Amino acid sequence: MSAAAEDETGREPDYRFTLANERTFLAWIRTALGLLAGGVAVAHFTAAGTDPRVRTAVGALCAVLACVIAVGAFRQWRRVQTAMRRDAPLPRPPLVPVTLTGVCVAAMLSVALVAG
Template identity: 80%
Template sequence: MSGALGTETDREPDYRFTLANERTFLAWIRTALGLLAGGVAVGQFYSAGMDPVIHKAIGALCAVLACLIAVGAFRQWRRVQAAMRRDAPLPRPPLVTLTLTGVCLAALLSVALVAV
């Protein structure tokens, strides 16, 4: 909708959509917290006689991925909220690709850890 000066007018979206957007944000935050907990666990608890470098690499990867997902979740929440207010199409989430790539990389490192 255009105003007198050609600027878009924001409107308050239906509260159900706002709450759904918030639930999605919180789901991404839970994913980030799970990755962070897993990263700390695998980075700290390793069997004697095993190379701790791979454990530390998996732990660091999980922690970095958790941080990226948390920041990305907040950015996506804001972008979706702004799109709903403008009645615009919802933006695509880059978090899906980021999460898939990071988890697959951590899984490959875990396979290397088990194989050693």
């Protein structure tokens, strides 16, 4: 069964829940775009005297985390939509701990970048 056919099984959920699911997806995408912009800014616009390895690590971490969040947001949107169609319990979002961990690591690296 294809992913499109899987999404079409069950009943059509209330449009308000579908729209709420889309808003949540878009919020995750905004988070990913913010991280991507931050990664580019850190990698290219930090002071010349900073350690390039730390600067590259922060920029790369932000860019990779942005990609993980964007892909995860789509997968979560689809999982929630399918659960709503089937009247099943909503799946837990795996993006919350991933985002928390990634942002904390990026913050610690940023402290090292500023302190160094």
